[in-house]
Amino acid sequence: MAVKKITEKLSDQALTEETGRGWAAWFAELDAWGATGRTHTDIARHLVDAYGVSGWYAQSVTVGYEQERGMREVGQSCEGDWQASGSRTVHASAERITEAFADDTLRERWLPHADFSLRTHRPGKSVTADWDGGSSRISVYLTPKGADKTQVGLGHTKLADADAVAVYKAFWKERLGVLKSLLEE
Known part of the structure; x- marks a missing residue:
């Protein structure tokens, strides 16, 4: 049984309805901000502070970004376990x-x-x-x-x-x- 990425579990449409942007737009925004060189906490905090994304969606976008950019694998926490x-x-x-x-x-x-x-x-x-x-x-x-x-x-x-x-x-x-x-x- 393959474990799905969060981008497969949370649809682009649902993400857009809740945050105003879909996966590709969030990834582009985070790339421009230099998120690959930042910690999980920094990324999530940035989404909350700069864009007003609610906590659960900020975590979801952060995990999706980290998975898509090879910063963490599916099932891996931000600490690496x-x-x-x-x-x-x-x-x-x-x-x-x-x-x-x-x-x-x-x-x-x-x-x-x-x-x-x-x-x-x-x-x-x-x-x-x-x-x-x-x-x-x-x-x-x-x-x-x-x-x-x-x-x-x-x-x-x-x-x-x-x-x-x-x-x-x-x-x-x-x-x-x-x-x-x-x-x-």
């Missing part, structure tokens, strides 16, 4: 989803035989855990969408390379689907 992510909306409370990660018995039902070591959990809010003996880490953020509906956002960081990103992206898509099925039984 590799990360995969996944999300799923589940018809269950945020507290119940926290329990599905934090309770060993319940977790085994949807994430069997995982090398998972819980670091922190804030019921109804977030979970962090070491993965594979601490070689990588997962962070889960829960956003309630009503009394019994929650968006689960999962980030898996400190991965070895782009291949691991693709593997874990598919893995978490499948596992979060199993979690959803389990909690919605």
